[in-house]
Amino acid sequence: MPESVSNITAQMPRAKLAGLLLFFLGPAVAIYSLFSIYPLVATMALSTYTSDPSGGRHFVGLANFQTLLGDALWSKPFWNAFGNNLIFFAVHMCVQNPIGIALAGLLSLPGLRLKGFYRTVMFLPTMLSVVIVGFSWNLILSPLWGVASGALKAVGLGSLFAPWLGLESSALVTLSLISVWQFVGIPMMLIYAALLNIPDELIDAARVDGLGHFRIFFHIKLPLVLPTISLVSVLTFVANFNAFDLIYSVKGALAGPNFATDILGTFFYRTFFGNQLQLGNPTMGSAVATVMFFIILVGLCLYLFLVQRRIRRFAF
Amino acid sequence: MANLRIEHLNKRYGATTVLNDVNLKIEDGEFVVLVGPSGCGKSTLLRMIAGLDGASGGDIHIAGKPVNTLAPAERGIAMVFQSYALYPHMNVRKNMTFGLKFTGVPPAERERRVAEAARMLRLEELLERYPRDLSGGQRQRVAIGRAIVREPAVFLFDEPLSNLDAALRVSTRVEIANLHRLLKSTIVYVTHDQVEAMTLADRIVVMNKGCIEQVGRPLDLYYAPANLFVAGFIGSPAMNFFEAKVGSVEGGCARVAGPGFRSFDLPTASLRVGDTLTVGVRPEHLGRGEDGPFAVEGVVELVERLGESSFAYVRRADDRLFVAEVRGRQTPMPGERATFFAAARDVHVFDAASLRVSTQNDA
Numbered sequence: 001m002p003e004s005v006s007n008i009t010a011q012m013p014r015a016k017l018a019g020l021l022l023f024f025l026g027p028a029v030a031i032y033s034l035f036s037i038y039p040l041v042a043t044m045a046l047s048t049y050t051s052d053p054s055g056g057r058h059f060v061g062l063a064n065f066q067t068l069l070g071d072a073l074w075s076k077p078f079w080n081a082f083g084n085n086l087i088f089f090a091v092h093m094c095v096q097n098p099i100g101i102a103l104a105g106l107l108s109l110p111g112l113r114l115k116g117f118y119r120t121v122m123f124l125p126t127m128l129s130v131v132i133v134g135f136s137w138n139l140i141l142s143p144l145w146g147v148a149s150g151a152l153k154a155v156g157l158g159s160l161f162a163p164w165l166g167l168e169s170s171a172l173v174t175l176s177l178i179s180v181w182q183f184v185g186i187p188m189m190l191i192y193a194a195l196l197n198i199p200d201e202l203i204d205a206a207r208v209d210g211l212g213h214f215r216i217f218f219h220i221k222l223p224l225v226l227p228t229i230s231l232v233s234v235l236t237f238v239a240n241f242n243a244f245d246l247i248y249s250v251k252g253a254l255a256g257p258n259f260a261t262d263i264l265g266t267f268f269y270r271t272f273f274g275n276q277l278q279l280g281n282p283t284m285g286s287a288v289a290t291v292m293f294f295i296i297l298v299g300l301c302l303y304l305f306l307v308q309r310r311i312r313r314f315a316f
Numbered sequence: 317m318a319n320l321r322i323e324h325l326n327k328r329y330g331a332t333t334v335l336n337d338v339n340l341k342i343e344d345g346e347f348v349v350l351v352g353p354s355g356c357g358k359s360t361l362l363r364m365i366a367g368l369d370g371a372s373g374g375d376i377h378i379a380g381k382p383v384n385t386l387a388p389a390e391r392g393i394a395m396v397f398q399s400y401a402l403y404p405h406m407n408v409r410k411n412m413t414f415g416l417k418f419t420g421v422p423p424a425e426r427e428r429r430v431a432e433a434a435r436m437l438r439l440e441e442l443l444e445r446y447p448r449d450l451s452g453g454q455r456q457r458v459a460i461g462r463a464i465v466r467e468p469a470v471f472l473f474d475e476p477l478s479n480l481d482a483a484l485r486v487s488t489r490v491e492i493a494n495l496h497r498l499l500k501s502t503i504v505y506v507t508h509d510q511v512e513a514m515t516l517a518d519r520i521v522v523m524n525k526g527c528i529e530q531v532g533r534p535l536d537l538y539y540a541p542a543n544l545f546v547a548g549f550i551g552s553p554a555m556n557f558f559e560a561k562v563g564s565v566e567g568g569c570a571r572v573a574g575p576g577f578r579s580f581d582l583p584t585a586s587l588r589v590g591d592t593l594t595v596g597v598r599p600e601h602l603g604r605g606e607d608g609p610f611a612v613e614g615v616v617e618l619v620e621r622l623g624e625s626s627f628a629y630v631r632r633a634d635d636r637l638f639v640a641e642v643r644g645r646q647t648p649m650p651g652e653r654a655t656f657f658a659a660a661r662d663v664h665v666f667d668a669a670s671l672r673v674s675t676q677n678d679a
Contacts, residue, residue: 199399199401201397201398201399201401202401202403204363204366204368204395204397204401205395205397205401205402205403205462206403207367207368207387207388207389208366208368208388208389208393208394208395208415209389209414209415209418209466210387210388210389210390210415210418210419211389211415211418215418219414220403223405224404224405314404314405314448315404315448
């Protein structure tokens with residue numbers, strides 16, 4: 001009978017055991033510390049300093065956070081960005097994830113032809129660079145030379161066209177939908193994989209019980225992939241509150257028109273690195289980054305305690 | 317309660333034929349077991365009766381009504397699956413009532429049926445539990461309960477015991493037999509386990525390569541297998557086969573001779589000199605005691621002792637092995653030379669087409 005691991009380690013000399021642990025765990029701990037923990041701690045530390053015009057840094061405690069949330073000059077753009085970010089997240093939750101679930105449900109139907117083709121086509125935008133996606137949609141939706149107005153005219157809906165990306169009222173939702181278009185493949189793939197995990201006999205049992213495809217999806221498949229859907233929601237939350245690249249590539253760092261598409265990522269960028277007349281302010285930028293970190297942390301904790309604990313993964 | 321009629325049923329996937337012209341009549345209240353090696357088409361046949369797979373040709377009638385175009389729920393069947401297929405996110409009660417909700421059974425009636433099935437299957441304590449909290453045997457009972465509450469015309473069982481351990485399999489087998497006695501319903505039951513088939517069935521359908529080899533009562537299959545396949549499939553250990561030829565035919569008797577065993581006379585009129593035959597004798601019918609018309613001799617090579625009997629693996633003069641079951645305490649020793657005899661009625665003879673040669677011994 002093979003000896004159990006705990007027996008082997010118990011008999012080992014202390015020094016040898018420590019050496020072994022260092023050998024196996026050391027590299028991962030070192031890399032994780034260097035590239036994840038250290039930057040995080042350093043950013044938090046930097047957010048408690050302020051720099052004077054001579055370049056010297058002084059410890060100011062939580063004063064930066066007071067400024068950020070208390071001074072109207074800072075708090076107004078911050079809350080604007082936070083609100084926009086919530087809308088950005090809401091559009092993803094209400095459009096991207098339901099469409100992803102629906103596509104996964106359609107893909108998992110028995111007897112569907114060309115499954116591989118559909119899967120690839122719908123996943124393709126996810127693999128494109130955000131810069132290219134942003135640039136393409138900028139061109140498509142351009143009121144001057146974009147194909148969108150022509151395409152709408154061709155089906156008789158020309159009067160509906162508006163320069164969506166340029167209007168304060170619609171720019172944010174338009175950008176959110178572009179992001180949805182690009183990333184809908186991810187929830188689709190994750191949920192599709194979860195759906196494939198459901199045993200065929202369970203579906204057969206539901207058919208014998210008299211359910212059609214639609215009811216099978218809602219009463220059997222959907223409840224069983226709920227854990228995956230909640231995982232997808234969390235991934236969406238984290239990705240949305242860290243988003244930056246699409247806004248930057250379509251609207252630039254000023255996130256126009258009139259900051260209508262400004263989200264925390266672009267707000268942080270302007271604060272930290274500066275933009276046009278605004279000077280870069282690393283200490284204030286670190287404060288913004290720290291607040292973003294805590295927003296995501298609070299969101300994740302709420303999810304873990306309120307949702308995750310009530311959801312059960314089903315073993316088949 | 318209903319009878320089931322299957323006529324010229326075919327199933328093809330592309331070029332492969334899974335079922336080939338299957339014809340079967342099952343009477344009202346009959347317990348029929350489909351048995352055969354894996355890939356013989358028995359599960360496909362069951363799924364086609366259930367309506368989960370479509371037919372490539374032929375008809376299925378349940379209670380005299382053609383059901384080919386009906387959905388599974390409209391056929392008046394209920395099915396118990398090998399993996400139980402309980403809905404993991406519903407408790408036992410919901411698992412049982414779920415299907416009824418969609419077939420328009422009123423709530424009070426649903427509750428009555430669940431209570432009755434729970435009492436019958438001793439599930440009352442478990443109604444609020446989830447499948448994950450149940451043992452394999454309990455899950456199996458819930459799956460059967462879910463079938464019972466549908467009050468189907470025909471119950472379909474797809475290898476329902478193969479996920480249970482050996483002890484539970486025996487007790488659940490007895491429960492299923494009792495259930496059939498109680499409900500008096502028509503049951504079609506698929507298994508690859510011939511013990512289940514023999515113990516449960518009113519009639520057994522032996523299938524092989526998409527065709528029905530023989531339909532009959534368990535003991536008929538055992539004592540008078542219609543062909544070589546059934547002879548070799550039913551019984552454990554499998555029947556011993558000896559190659560043979562007809563040496564001479566005289567006065568309604570054929571002289572059967574072959575390497576390794578003593579020639580004997582077979583009272584049949586249907587054979588000619590030179591016909592190739594296969595002689596089959598079950599290990600449990602080979603004895604060392606009294607002389608019989610059939611005798612085979614060899615050197616014992618290996619003995620498996622089971623307690624109530626032993627299996628002797630014996631090598632014949634022509635270097636082939638055969639198995640004999642020796643009862644009692646006088647187990648043969650390896651290396652011993654022994655002769656085994658069989659009575660005339662225990663000797664099965666099959667012709668070149670693998671079909672049973674009927675003899676006057678059969679009567």
